[in-house]
Amino acid sequence: MSQQEIAQQKLVEIFAHFGKPSKFSKGLFIFLILIVLFAFYALILQMTRGQIVTGMRDYVIWGIYEVNFIFFIGISYAGAMISGILHLLHVEWRKPIIRIAEMITVISVLIGPLYVLLSMGRMDRFLHIFEYGRIQSPIVWDVIAITTYLTCSILFLYLALIRDYALLRDNQELKISSFRKKIYRKLAVTYHELPLQKKLLNRGLSVMSAIIIPLAVLVHSVLAWIFGMTIRPGWHSTIFAPYFVIAAVFSGTAVLIIAMWIFRKYYHLEEYITEKHFKYIGLILLVLAGLYGYFTFSEYLTVWYGSETWELEVIYKLFDFSDYGAWFYLAAFAGVLIPMLFTGIPFFRNINTITIGAVIAVVCMWIKRYLIIVPTLETPLLPNQDYRPEYVHYHASWVEWSLTAGGVALFFLFFMIFIRFMPIIPVADISEVPENKEFISEKL
């Protein structure tokens, strides 16, 4: 069989799972839509009544919207860093999982910035940023960085998809509606696997993966600088940018593992996404957990040892069990050590434990970001002597929680829509003769 034929066959096999949505996925789809609709209701409430419906007040001016923003942008590192780096290094085993990673990137970069809008008092004036934008403001840096990042990650995903669209267009066996055929024809442009086309495409992909890595680093650094540029304890730290970047790759990798697990299970991709993938990505997660733990340790040790009073006030809130202590220890220790245990020690290491470790990591990273934002804002320089409890302690309101749930639901919804139009496994890529065969079969 020619390579083309193998590819076509694989395509048919894989797409067979996606062709007709099952009852379960239909139900899930409706469920997610309901959550998003409810979030929409919450949004309308917030827009009409103002942010009084949130838990934010004059001291804690940013709440879980900001947490979600950092969280989603962090997740986007799955595609940018993991798939970018593996692509650049020509790591052969990346191929079956690279598409999932890139989808995560695009979707989370689409959703993350929505939370910035939500935390703005006047969403309706968003365009003022373009009308009156001042380059001195880190927020403007952020807008520029994120739009570039989004454009590039969409391009990266699309370039990698062209070959698959060409396959889909040329396929005779798959029963797809003529409407879809038309879309595929459009999306495949005029790609026909000609040597020159292939060469150019590959070059384009390499360039994109080289661009997307520094871009991703930049995006998260700018994000960290929004906090780092202010004179506030817990934020005003020189290691904030690299700390955020490492945290982001860590959580992005963890989400990738979870996504791999879900797809493998529900779309029966055991043949493509193997235990080996989990182990390899698990090892990456292990290294990142170590790095992240190191950064955390270094950040808090220096601040605590230096014992500047304002800084200490925040630190003690984090260390104290009557305050944020339990959450802090959970996020800073359990969130790092458990994933390390499950990915690092062969005895514990299998697909399920690695995934559990990843889930713990993701949840703890969300909590950690909460602990970065809220306790600092609860500790102003001048004492907070407000007599209204809601002005002293922040509690996210149901509006914020439902919009958070809405974002997560939207994430899954986008995924469900994406996989209907994009092969989740890069068919054309995996049917190629591996460049480096022994690497694939190597025992871990």
Next chain:
Amino acid sequence: MKNKNASRRKFLKLGLAAGASALIGGGSVLSAISKVNKPAGGDKVKMLSPEGKLMEVDRGHALCCGVPTSKEVRKGIPGRHFVMVIDLSKCRNARKCVSACSKMHFLQPGQEYIKVFLMQDSEDTSPYWFPKPCFHCDAPACVNVCPVGATFKREDGVVLIDNERCIGCKFCMAACPYSSRVFNWKKPGLKPEANYSPESSVPQKIGTVGKCDFCPDSFVSGILPDCVTACPNGVYYFGDKNEDVVTNGVEALRFSELVKNKSAYRYMEELGTRPSVYYLPPVDRSFPYERGFEELPEEMKKAYKVKRAHLKKFKI
């Protein structure tokens, strides 16, 4: 006493001379002092027009003058550098500044542009009351970070917010180390009939930021900021650094000499924000600090206490 009065008059004259030379765009600090007779809860106020005519106008910022163009507002009054000196030794948390400010700016209940803190620098020292408006910093962190230039620094030192441009990102609130800014979380309750101007900050706009604005709109017509005139103890001195005069509505003093002689300081100068508000240290107090609790509602008292317990815990 007699002597003191005489010296005051001297200052007055001094200031008048200085004021006359700097009389561009609005009255001088000293013409503002003519408004010594405080309104006894009335809504009318006597003021001296820049031409020297005595008139009676309604209180409240919304009701003053025409609205200047946005360019004028952003530029400020040329040749001026507004400053404030707050005498901590005279403050007893009477909170008249807070209520006057809230009234004049039509603030929502609970909102305060001026906050009065109870401070204690260390365990062994006595607590004192610390009224705090916006410091109108000369290196304002809030202005630096604003993505749309909605908050801006004027030539005359005043930092203002254009609520028609503000996108409500609250980055300025995060950046201001002194918690000077409040947010309009909901629709403003009071809706005075007025054309909005950043100089008056009235009417408030939902989803945007507000703060003490040094009342430049009043100043144009020769009225001192409301906190200055409302304070029964003459804690606030407002004035012009270039003119070198500050006044609390009762006496006018040379700014440079006042800050020198009384060892004025700026709060947390080390942050590099260069505030325009100076504090005179709480020495030789007019009142014991406990007096500040007398008229407070119970829940406010508790809020002040909480902080002190908190201080102990951290052994500050």
